Amino acid sequence: MNRSQLHSEQEALVIQSEVIKYGDNVDTDVIIPARYLNSSDPSDLAAHCMEDLDADFGQKVKDRKIISAGKNFGCGSSREHAPIAIKAAGVRCIVAESFARIFYRNAINIGLPILECAEAAQALRDGAEVEVDLSGGIIRNLTSGEVYKTHPFPSFLRDIIESGGLTRYAKERML
Amino acid sequence: MGMTMTQKIMARHAGLDHVEAGQHILADLDLVMGNDITTPVAIGAFREMEAAKVFDPEKVAMVLDHFTPNKDIKAATQCKMIREFAKEMGITHYYDGGDVGIEHVILPEKGLVKAGDMVIGADSHTCTYGALGAFSTGVGSTDMAVGMATGKAWFRVPEAILFTLTGKPGKWINGKDLILYIIGKIGVDGARYLSMEFAGEGVAALSMDDRFTVANMAIEAGGKNGIFPVDDLTKEYLMDHAGEIGVVEEADADAAYKEQYEIDLSTLEPMVAFPHLPENTKPASEAGDIVLDQVVIGSCTNGRISDLRQAAEILKGQKAAKDVRLLIIPGSQEVYKQAIAEGLIDVFIDSRAIVGPPTCGPCLGGHMGILAKGERALSTTNRNFVGRMGHPESEVYLCSPAVAAASAIAGHIVHPDTVVK
Numbered sequence: 001m002n003r004s005q006l007h008s009e010q011e012a013l014v015i016q017s018e019v020i021k022y023g024d025n026v027d028t029d030v031i032i033p034a035r036y037l038n039s040s041d042p043s044d045l046a047a048h049c050m051e052d053l054d055a056d057f058g059q060k061v062k063d064r065k066i067i068s069a070g071k072n073f074g075c076g077s078s079r080e081h082a083p084i085a086i087k088a089a090g091v092r093c094i095v096a097e098s099f100a101r102i103f104y105r106n107a108i109n110i111g112l113p114i115l116e117c118a119e120a121a122q123a124l125r126d127g128a129e130v131e132v133d134l135s136g137g138i139i140r141n142l143t144s145g146e147v148y149k150t151h152p153f154p155s156f157l158r159d160i161i162e163s164g165g166l167t168r169y170a171k172e173r174m175l
Numbered sequence: 176m177g178m179t180m181t182q183k184i185m186a187r188h189a190g191l192d193h194v195e196a197g198q199h200i201l202a203d204l205d206l207v208m209g210n211d212i213t214t215p216v217a218i219g220a221f222r223e224m225e226a227a228k229v230f231d232p233e234k235v236a237m238v239l240d241h242f243t244p245n246k247d248i249k250a251a252t253q254c255k256m257i258r259e260f261a262k263e264m265g266i267t268h269y270y271d272g273g274d275v276g277i278e279h280v281i282l283p284e285k286g287l288v289k290a291g292d293m294v295i296g297a298d299s300h301t302c303t304y305g306a307l308g309a310f311s312t313g314v315g316s317t318d319m320a321v322g323m324a325t326g327k328a329w330f331r332v333p334e335a336i337l338f339t340l341t342g343k344p345g346k347w348i349n350g351k352d353l354i355l356y357i358i359g360k361i362g363v364d365g366a367r368y369l370s371m372e373f374a375g376e377g378v379a380a381l382s383m384d385d386r387f388t389v390a391n392m393a394i395e396a397g398g399k400n401g402i403f404p405v406d407d408l409t410k411e412y413l414m415d416h417a418g419e420i421g422v423v424e425e426a427d428a429d430a431a432y433k434e435q436y437e438i439d440l441s442t443l444e445p446m447v448a449f450p451h452l453p454e455n456t457k458p459a460s461e462a463g464d465i466v467l468d469q470v471v472i473g474s475c476t477n478g479r480i481s482d483l484r485q486a487a488e489i490l491k492g493q494k495a496a497k498d499v500r501l502l503i504i505p506g507s508q509e510v511y512k513q514a515i516a517e518g519l520i521d522v523f524i525d526s527r528a529i530v531g532p533p534t535c536g537p538c539l540g541g542h543m544g545i546l547a548k549g550e551r552a553l554s555t556t557n558r559n560f561v562g563r564m565g566h567p568e569s570e571v572y573l574c575s576p577a578v579a580a581a582s583a584i585a586g587h588i589v590h591p592d593t594v595v596k
Contacts, residue, residue: 025452
């Protein structure tokens with residue numbers, strides 16, 4: 001898989017799926033261990049995504065497309081390979097209590113939808129059926145019936161997201 | 176409302192008189208850096224943008240330091256791709272082969288960062304250069320690509336935590352002990368999205384190498400950057416290495432801080448961070464019976480000459496325990512040569528250490544010191560996450576060069592005083 005194939009998948013604005021749940025401080029070394037960083041091919045990275053944290057991730061992600069996690073998701077290294085691995089593995093959206101700042105930038109920059117919502121992230125259990133409306137920032141727990149609303153992205157970031165990532169934004173507006 | 180030191184640098188590089196925390200800015204960059212892991216992805220993004228050339232070949236740095244000397248065919252292929260790109264773009268600050276060293280050791284050494292600069296690097300420890308009074312932060316490969324193509328990057332202006340330092344550090348205390356103490360206190364997300372600004376009369380008691388170590392690990396508290404005021408020592412370093420000081424910014428007297436801490440350096444003890452987070456700290460004297468298989472001294476955190484001097488002072492005339500593999504990795508060729516000139520390398524080899532070429536190598540579980548299942552390392556590096564140095568069921572403990580050297584002799588984690596004769 002090359003980079004443009006990773007980007008070309010059209011993002012649906014509403015995503016419905018069961019949740020894969022993780023805890024606090026999921027670091028980029030467990031998202032994609034450095035021993036696999038001798039490749040930057042998204043499908044190579046996806047094949048080893050999360051393997052040091054959850055050996056069953058590869059199985060789970062076949063039909064569960066939303067990750068929910070605790071605080072500081074994506075802390076550690078700046079490797080963009082981490083959000084690339086998650087996206088290429090088939091994850092469509094991450095809902096966390098909070099994100100580490102470099103991971104947050106990287107996810108926005110490559111067009112991986114992420115939502116910061118402490119209430120939803122704390123309430124969502126592993127396997128819960130969830131609907132995420134990305135345009136409205138609304139998270140519906142279809143299992144419990146609860147509904148959560150996130151803060152909207154600031155307009156500057158919304159422009160990057162709507163362009164389909166930072167490279168497209170930069171190509172259109174900065175070059 | 177006044178601005179913090181970081182906010183002042185940001186405002187100037189965004190062409191604004193004033194910025195507020197939370198504001199998004201597009202800033203001009205003085206330097207864009209990448210390494211052999213992150214640059215290949217950035218080249219892909221650069222090609223995707225169909226950018227014809229880099230914004231300024233003098234303001235892009237590429238350092239092939241992580242998997243080099245090339246550890247396998249895939250890593251060699253990535254390095255080759257960067258080498259060709261650097262040639263095509265005429266990148267001046269391209270470091271490979273015998274010119275290489277660990278990125279955050281060599282960029283200041285080669286004078287590529289000055290006070291008041293705005294620097295991004297596709298490596299999380301780019302925050303190191305805050306020691307020079309610059310704003311510098313880690314970003315991903317797409318940011319690097321856009322930075323290379325346009326000379327700009329977007330930022331959200333951060334709030335800051337102020338750390339006021341007083342007193343003088345005692346014997347064996349390294350910048351590492353200060354930053355581990357801070358991370359233990361505020362946690363691995365205690366400074367998330369925030370600047371960590373250092374001030375106070377205690378700053379003068381920290382060497383430049385100590386300040387690099389402290390700023391380097393700001394990211395381990397989740398910080399956007401760590402930054403030190405520019406004093407006579409900084410100016411002397413900058414004149415020696417860059418030939419100019421740059422722009423000295425100071426925080427306004429009425430700058431607002433989200434939190435403030437006062438730390439008396441004289442009360443610091445040699446610290447250790449237990450697996451699997453840098454916040455799991457305790458004094459080395461309270462470590463208990465932690466038996467070691469490997470000890471690593473080096474990295475962008477603690478691979479500078481004063482780190483090696485600290486280790487040599489303890490290792491001189493003593494030997495690493497029979498069951499401990501002691502690896503010592505000078506952070507750059509300059510550090511290596513200086514260590515040879517001072518006789519430190521003889522001390523290391525006589526103490527049963529393996530002295531390796533400058534590389535990030537084992538720090539990230541890349542090569543040259545990988546741990547097997549169940550093995551345990553004590554390391555002067557910066558992360559002790561699950562699987563960081565090898566097998567997911569291995570363990571990494573973090574500390575200063577003094578604690579590492581002493582513990583290598585003892586075979587388990589000890590306070591340096593335990594082994595010094």
